[in-house]
Amino acid sequence: MDAEEKQGVVSVGQYFTAVGILTLILIATWISSQPAIIQTVKEALGLRPYLQAEDDSFYQQRVHDIMARYCIACHTDDKSKGGLRLDSFRQAWFGGKSGSVLSNGEQAILLQRMLLPVDDKLAMPPYGRDRHTDEELAIVTLWLKKGASHSLKEEDFPEAPEKAPVIHFAPIDWAQINNDRQTFAGQVSDFQHRYPFSLNYQSRTTTALIFKAQLVEKGEVATAFESLCGMSPVLAEVYLNNEYGSEWQGDTDFHKHYQTAFTSRQWPELRVLDIRHWQISPALSAFLVSLPKLQRVTFRQGYVGSELIASLEQKGVRVTLIDKEGI
Amino acid sequence: MNSINSRATPAPVQEHTLPANRQTKVWDKGIRVFHWALVVCIVGAWYTIEQRMMDWHRGFGYAIAALLIFRVIWGVVGSTTARFTDFVVKPSTAYGYLKDSLRLKSSTHNGHNPAGGWMVISFLVLLAFQVISGLYSNNEIGFNGAFSDSIPKALSDQFTQWHALSFDIITLAIWLHLVAVFFYVLVKRQNLIKALFSGKKPSEQANPTQTLRFFEKGRLWLCVCMAILPIIYLLWIYG
Numbered sequence: 073m074d075a076e077e078k079q080g081v082v083s084v085g086q087y088f089t090a091v092g093i094l095t096l097i098l099i100a101t102w103i104s105s106q107p108a109i110i111q112t113v114k115e116a117l118g119l120r121p122y123l124q125a126e127d128d129s130f131y132q133q134r135v136h137d138i139m140a141r142y143c144i145a146c147h148t149d150d151k152s153k154g155g156l157r158l159d160s161f162r163q164a165w166f167g168g169k170s171g172s173v174l175s176n177g178e179q180a181i182l183l184q185r186m187l188l189p190v191d192d193k194l195a196m197p198p199y200g201r202d203r204h205t206d207e208e209l210a211i212v213t214l215w216l217k218k219g220a221s222h223s224l225k226e227e228d229f230p231e232a233p234e235k236a237p238v239i240h241f242a243p244i245d246w247a248q249i250n251n252d253r254q255t256f257a258g259q260v261s262d263f264q265h266r267y268p269f270s271l272n273y274q275s276r277t278t279t280a281l282i283f284k285a286q287l288v289e290k291g292e293v294a295t296a297f298e299s300l301c302g303m304s305p306v307l308a309e310v311y312l313n314n315e316y317g318s319e320w321q322g323d324t325d326f327h328k329h330y331q332t333a334f335t336s337r338q339w340p341e342l343r344v345l346d347i348r349h350w351q352i353s354p355a356l357s358a359f360l361v362s363l364p365k366l367q368r369v370t371f372r373q374g375y376v377g378s379e380l381i382a383s384l385e386q387k388g389v390r391v392t393l394i395d396k397e398g399i
Numbered sequence: 400m401n402s403i404n405s406r407a408t409p410a411p412v413q414e415h416t417l418p419a420n421r422q423t424k425v426w427d428k429g430i431r432v433f434h435w436a437l438v439v440c441i442v443g444a445w446y447t448i449e450q451r452m453m454d455w456h457r458g459f460g461y462a463i464a465a466l467l468i469f470r471v472i473w474g475v476v477g478s479t480t481a482r483f484t485d486f487v488v489k490p491s492t493a494y495g496y497l498k499d500s501l502r503l504k505s506s507t508h509n510g511h512n513p514a515g516g517w518m519v520i521s522f523l524v525l526l527a528f529q530v531i532s533g534l535y536s537n538n539e540i541g542f543n544g545a546f547s548d549s550i551p552k553a554l555s556d557q558f559t560q561w562h563a564l565s566f567d568i569i570t571l572a573i574w575l576h577l578v579a580v581f582f583y584v585l586v587k588r589q590n591l592i593k594a595l596f597s598g599k600k601p602s603e604q605a606n607p608t609q610t611l612r613f614f615e616k617g618r619l620w621l622c623v624c625m626a627i628l629p630i631i632y633l634l635w636i637y638g
Binding site for chain 2: 080081082083084087091095098145146150151153169193194198199200201
């Protein structure tokens with residue numbers, strides 16, 4: 073076997089020793105170009121503290137938001153274009169295929185790419201994406217000029233543009249909204265099927281309802297109103313302003329029936345009420361004054377007494393009076 | 400024209416009985432051009448993606464696709480040493496060959512040896528995945544693989560990740576391939592590289608018991624056309 077091995081330029085043993093050494097050199101060369109691996113190993117060995125930006129650092133307070141807004145769509149853990157991640161100071165510090173993007177102050181690759189004309193092939197953010205403002209560019213420039221620090225605080229950058237106020241919207245709890253709507257969901261759904269477009273939620277996030285009677289057939293208004301009263305705890309706006317007057321004007325019983333249905337319920341959320349066809353009885357007057365959240369009410373001139381108007385206005389309710397023509 | 404190398408006698412050939420520098424043809428034109436074109440295309444695809452030359456990168460990708468289609472067809476209907484039936488063996492046979500090879504006691508083969516055969520299959524699978532994942536990839540800034548719009552963006556992003564990861568695996572496979580090739584060149588004194596240029600190897604390194612058939616005209620060009628046509632269609636439809 074030895075004789076056979078000597079037939080080559082090198083022996084099997086020599087060859088694989090050389091291959092092993094060459095492989096190790098290649099691996100070492102590759103690792104030396106991977107600061108993430110070097111840093112992680114040194115941290116694991118306790119040779120370096122864990123690399124991350126401090127919570128109150130200038131990076132975390134001012135720079136990170138800019139990266140998050142313009143960069144991390146393509147430079148994050150699940151999509152690191154160019155081998156670069158900018159989703160944290162730690163990852164930004166590791167750099168990408170082009171090496172470090174934070175070193176050399178104003179010559180840092182990060183800044184140089186942001187400074188390129190918008191239509192340049194290498195410009196960042198790339199053409200077609202939202203682009204940073206001059207103020208944001210100034211913040212990144214200042215941070216890089218002072219060494220791209222993970223610890224310098226906002227007070228170390230007095231020349232930085234002032235921080236714009238940030239408006240945070242409370243998160244919407246859709247499950248809670250659905251849950252809150254459950255009590256009357258069946259009735260609302262039935263009503264909407266029976267009288268399309270007349271009953272809606274005030275918005276996608278509320279349980280409060282708006283009823284507009286215009287689209288209810290004239291002969292069905294009474295029945296519709298009765299069903300509507302069943303949902304009185306969640307009705308916020310009720311507009312009975314359609315021209316079905318002939319159906320009941322002058323019909324005292326019919327009139328009473330409406331008002332009895334209305335006054336026999338609780339309307340804890342009612343804010344807007346348009347009852348321009350109702351003649352207001354003393355009992356109804358007292359009931360209207362007692363509505364806890366009423367803000368606006370519409371009557372027909374002559375159907376309502378001045379005392380009620382005064383009482384309501386005293387409570388801060390805006391009263392609108394219309395004449396026979398509906399003006 | 401088909402050339403035929405026929406060895407009727409299965410008995411081992413004694414080195415001293417052969418004329419000096421006698422060469423045996425083992426690789427046809429199709430395999431040789433395929434191999435070196437693939438090398439150029441892989442290097443080209445790597446260089447162009449590094450330089451963000453996306454149109455060129457796509458071009459090299461399509462070229463690799465055409466080469467792979469050709470190689471699969473040629474592996475079925477091509478010359479003897481190109482056919483899968485010539486070099487795909489049981490994995491245990493390939494393992495045994497590798498062990499013998501390290502002891503410099505392996506058998507001679509005209510075409511791919513048993514271990515090399517599996518290397519070919521591995522490359523075909525890896526490169527096919529590379530091409531397919533490339534067709535479904537996007538680079539976020541205006542370049543999309545031909546089929547990337549037919550799937551959700553998140554899945555296209557996933558294919559983009561796989562496309563990058565797959566290239567790392569291909570790089571590793573290329574390294575293994577080079578280690579094996581230079582093992583033959585430096586240890587076994589079989590210059591496989593030269594053979595893939597000339598198509599010939601010294602006769603003492605060939606297996607004289609096998610009859611070799613080569614197709615280098617009509618059938619070869621027909622297979623080349625069959626490989627190129629789908630790519631032309633792809634370019635025509637997707638640009």
